[in-house]
Amino acid sequence: MTSLQIYKPETTATQWVLANLNLSSPYGRKALRALRPANSQHRGLLEQTFDELAALIDFCRRESQFTQQAQAIFRQLRNIAGSVLNLQEERVPDEVELFEIKLFAIHFCNLTALIKGSSLNLSLVFDDLQPVIKLLNPDEMIISTFHLHDSYLPELKEIRNEKRQLESRILSATDATTSEMLRKQRSELVRCEKELEFRVRSNLGTQLRNWLPQMNRSMETLGHFELLLAKADAALRWPSCRPQLLENGAELKAVDAINPEILEILKAQNKEFTPVTLDVIKGTTLITGANMGGKSVALMTIASNAELVRLGFFAFASKFSMPLFDYICHIAGDGQDQTSGLSSFGAEVIQLKELSELTPHGCGLAVFDEFARSTNPYEGRRFVQALGEFLQQTGWHGIIATHYDGIDLPDAACYQVIGLKNKGQLKPVSGDMRALIDNLCASMDYRLRKLDGQSEVPHDALHIATLLDADPRFLKLLNKLYSHTGKKA
Amino acid sequence: MTVSLSRLVADCRCLAIIGTEKNAGKTTVLNHLLAADRQTDLAITSIGYDGEDIDQVTGTDKPSVYVGRGTLVATAVDLLGQCDFTRELLCFTGFYTPLGEVVIVRALSDGYALIAGPSTTGQMTRLTRMLHDKKAGRIIIDGAAARRSSAAVSTADGCILATGASYSPDPDAIVEHTAHIAGMLTLPAEGKVPESILQALRLTEEDNDKTFGAGQVIDCFIVDSNNQIIASTSSLDDNAADLITDHKTQRIFFIGAITARLIQRVLERSRSLHGLKLIAADGTRFLLSPAQCAELKRRGAELAVLRPVNLLAVTVNPKSPDGFSLDSAALRQKLKTVLSVEVFDIIADNQP
Numbered sequence: 001m002t003s004l005q006i007y008k009p010e011t012t013a014t015q016w017v018l019a020n021l022n023l024s025s026p027y028g029r030k031a032l033r034a035l036r037p038a039n040s041q042h043r044g045l046l047e048q049t050f051d052e053l054a055a056l057i058d059f060c061r062r063e064s065q066f067t068q069q070a071q072a073i074f075r076q077l078r079n080i081a082g083s084v085l086n087l088q089e090e091r092v093p094d095e096v097e098l099f100e101i102k103l104f105a106i107h108f109c110n111l112t113a114l115i116k117g118s119s120l121n122l123s124l125v126f127d128d129l130q131p132v133i134k135l136l137n138p139d140e141m142i143i144s145t146f147h148l149h150d151s152y153l154p155e156l157k158e159i160r161n162e163k164r165q166l167e168s169r170i171l172s173a174t175d176a177t178t179s180e181m182l183r184k185q186r187s188e189l190v191r192c193e194k195e196l197e198f199r200v201r202s203n204l205g206t207q208l209r210n211w212l213p214q215m216n217r218s219m220e221t222l223g224h225f226e227l228l229l230a231k232a233d234a235a236l237r238w239p240s241c242r243p244q245l246l247e248n249g250a251e252l253k254a255v256d257a258i259n260p261e262i263l264e265i266l267k268a269q270n271k272e273f274t275p276v277t278l279d280v281i282k283g284t285t286l287i288t289g290a291n292m293g294g295k296s297v298a299l300m301t302i303a304s305n306a307e308l309v310r311l312g313f314f315a316f317a318s319k320f321s322m323p324l325f326d327y328i329c330h331i332a333g334d335g336q337d338q339t340s341g342l343s344s345f346g347a348e349v350i351q352l353k354e355l356s357e358l359t360p361h362g363c364g365l366a367v368f369d370e371f372a373r374s375t376n377p378y379e380g381r382r383f384v385q386a387l388g389e390f391l392q393q394t395g396w397h398g399i400i401a402t403h404y405d406g407i408d409l410p411d412a413a414c415y416q417v418i419g420l421k422n423k424g425q426l427k428p429v430s431g432d433m434r435a436l437i438d439n440l441c442a443s444m445d446y447r448l449r450k451l452d453g454q455s456e457v458p459h460d461a462l463h464i465a466t467l468l469d470a471d472p473r474f475l476k477l478l479n480k481l482y483s484h485t486g487k488k489a
Numbered sequence: 490m491t492v493s494l495s496r497l498v499a500d501c502r503c504l505a506i507i508g509t510e511k512n513a514g515k516t517t518v519l520n521h522l523l524a525a526d527r528q529t530d531l532a533i534t535s536i537g538y539d540g541e542d543i544d545q546v547t548g549t550d551k552p553s554v555y556v557g558r559g560t561l562v563a564t565a566v567d568l569l570g571q572c573d574f575t576r577e578l579l580c581f582t583g584f585y586t587p588l589g590e591v592v593i594v595r596a597l598s599d600g601y602a603l604i605a606g607p608s609t610t611g612q613m614t615r616l617t618r619m620l621h622d623k624k625a626g627r628i629i630i631d632g633a634a635a636r637r638s639s640a641a642v643s644t645a646d647g648c649i650l651a652t653g654a655s656y657s658p659d660p661d662a663i664v665e666h667t668a669h670i671a672g673m674l675t676l677p678a679e680g681k682v683p684e685s686i687l688q689a690l691r692l693t694e695e696d697n698d699k700t701f702g703a704g705q706v707i708d709c710f711i712v713d714s715n716n717q718i719i720a721s722t723s724s725l726d727d728n729a730a731d732l733i734t735d736h737k738t739q740r741i742f743f744i745g746a747i748t749a750r751l752i753q754r755v756l757e758r759s760r761s762l763h764g765l766k767l768i769a770a771d772g773t774r775f776l777l778s779p780a781q782c783a784e785l786k787r788r789g790a791e792l793a794v795l796r797p798v799n800l801l802a803v804t805v806n807p808k809s810p811d812g813f814s815l816d817s818a819a820l821r822q823k824l825k826t827v828l829s830v831e832v833f834d835i836i837a838d839n840q841p
Contacts, residue, residue: 078581094569094570095569095576095578096566096569096578096592099578144580145577145578145579145580145595146577146578147575147576147577147578147597160575160598163575163598164558164598167558167598167599167600170599171524171527171599187573190573190600193575194573
């Protein structure tokens with residue numbers, strides 16, 4: 001699961017979830033950067049992650065203040081990797097580095113105590129860094145400041161006392177010559193003090209080096225734990241479930257899956273997200289439906305959830321099962337790249353080619369949002385027909401959303417967005433664009449309906465245009481054309 | 490002398506010491522206050538890092554500020570090694586300087602300190618809050634030359650201006666220059682300020698570094714009598730002077746500096762400036778010559794600030810680094826005739 005490259009999420013929805021995780025320490029963020037999707041070889045490891053995550057979610061649900069307390073500790077953590085590296089390279093630590101290490105050890109022990117004091121059982125091993133604190137805090141009372149304590153070296157105490165007395169004499173000196181002489185004496189004592197302090201720091205460095213393995217491990221443990229806690233936090237923030245991992249050829253089954261990004265956007269507008277329920281078979285699953293009927297959101301929701309499961313997250317759904325895919329691909333016709341001379345259509349073709357090269361490497365989920373949408377309908381329909389057949393041959397779990405008519409795939413699973421309600425009474429509301437869209441949303445049933453037979457494409461574009469209050473002259477022309485072809489709505 | 494300098498500034502919770510020029514005796518004043526008022530709840534920091542100290546780092550001179558035991562010092566980590574007091578590290582601040590992060594340390598003995606603090610007003614405000622949290626009763630901010638001391642004077646609730654022979658061998662020139670700077674610092678406050686301008690100001694003060702090199706930013710706003718912004722431009726724009734003279738009966742707010750170049754153009758374009766009011770965040774932002782100020786005034790323009798500085802005293806250093814020395818008493822006398830605050834010569838006043 002390791003690779004030097006940073007993982008780039010396949011879907012924007014996954015990217016959003018990762019960007020919105022509650023991670024505040026450099027260690028948690030590092031763990032996120034190291035996160036890689038599991039593949040069919042890692043089933044055991046992934047199940048183990050889910051076991052641990054399930055336990056943590058359960059625990060956080062019961063002990064709601066635990067997350068806040070842990071996060072308060074994470075927020076205070078600084079990155080001590082540089083100081084630890086200096087120790088490793090046998091450099092004498094300066095007081096700032098020693099202070100950093102002490103603070104790290106204190107926070108780490110506080111977190112360990114918080115976990116030990118709870119009923120939480122984790123497979124993560126938390127090293128005991130108390131001896132590190134003790135080393136950097138020779139007094140009885142643990143304080144969150146640091147200084148090179150007198151007790152480290154008897155001579156240090158002596159010289160500091162002597163220096164202090166001299167400083168008092170400087171203060172009470174009345175003439176410049178005496179003062180100057182005393183200052184000279186003081187600078188000699190300062191030199192001695194610095195030498196002794198160097199000895200102390202050097203000695204502390206030597207002793208700390210014995211704790212390097214523990215310190216390195218602790219930084220990693222912190223990262224793993226913070227990321228796990230962030231995953232639990234996400235699972236509690238949005239409806240979620242433990243995903244079930246199935247055998248390779250099995251269907252992906254999502255019940256009431258949600259897309260947290262869209263859900264949050266809608267929530268801000270006081271609207272609700274319509275959850276997606278869908279079975280994706282090995283082969284082709286076809287989704288048809290009206291424009292603005294939520295096909296793209298449904299695709300993104302399924303693809304992103306499958307991707308998040310591979311990354312060790314709970315699925316955002318009430319039930320979610322899937323084979324452990326080796327790769328997930330989301331082709332949405334938005335790969336247009338004018339700098340490399342690719343149109344959106346060209347990019348789709350290239351992406352499909354790249355995807356095909358992955359075929360020998362296990363099973364994959366391939367999601368196509370309006371494939372070949374930007375070419376003409378005559379050819380586009382043929383491209384989609386061919387893609388549907390191709391998916392059945394390659395053995396992928398493929399989903400195609402399209403509004404092309406007459407795709408003929410006998411073995412495909414077909415779904416349709418239920419679409420506009422009460423088509424007879426639809427009329428635009430007066431008001432701004434927001435009001436028009438809100439009215440359209442209210443008239444739209446975003447749920448997917450499974451079709452028994454072949455796909456059929458509803459002809460709702462005229463309705464949608466009417467609802468969006470298109471120019472009346474334009475609508476009149478449209479209506480005329482529709483009645484000519486006998487398809488007036 | 491009726492009252493000592495340390496007594497005069499004793500009630501100030503946050504004091505800034507700034508200079509008219511380099512070598513104006515800022516550090517002498519600072520050391521004097523540190524020695525005269527050895528309270529254990531004192532804290533000290535500086536804006537940025539004063540270039541003149543670098544010679545002392547590399548040369549044979551000692552670091553110049555001598556702090557007492559118990560003093561809180563906020564300075565950059567790279568300078569800690571050159572501070573010679575025994576110390577306790579209290580906390581990291583999260584403010585970064587070219588010399589590393591600013592940390593707060595407590596002096597466990599007397600000793601010399603090299604100090605580099607944050608250089609933006611936003612960070613300095615937060616730092617003073619942190620120092621007060623660490624039980625600092627009084628904070629002294631070691632400023633720089635006046636024109637670079639915005640972060641210090643904006644944060645402090647009192648200010649000492651150091652001046653001296655380093656500016657000129659001619660006492661009259663020193664007096665004119667000092668009176669000019671003191672005049673700028675104590676410009677009257679503008680009461681009615683549009684909220685959006687205060688917001689823009691806060692935003693730039695939060696982090697100056699972010700706007701650095703951004704090119705021409707909109708920093709000049711024309712505001713009418715209804716407190717509405719009616720036009721805005723960049724003060725670097727060639728047409729800024731035209732815009733100002735076109736609206737010369739209005740108030741002009743500046744987020745950044747008001748430069749001599751811009752004012753020269755305004756003066757070239759219009760004979761009467763009656764009704765014009767130029768407003769900046771504080772007196773350090775007026776980078777004008779005394780002659781320009783006098784001319785603006787003569788033509789009827791007013792100057793004002795959002796945050797007037799509470800100037801408590803002026804100090805003089807009659808010695809120039811070039812070796813000559815002016816008559817301290819005469820210089821002080823001349824300054825007193827043009828200034829409304831007390832004038833001190835730390836060295837002369839404390840001679841036995």
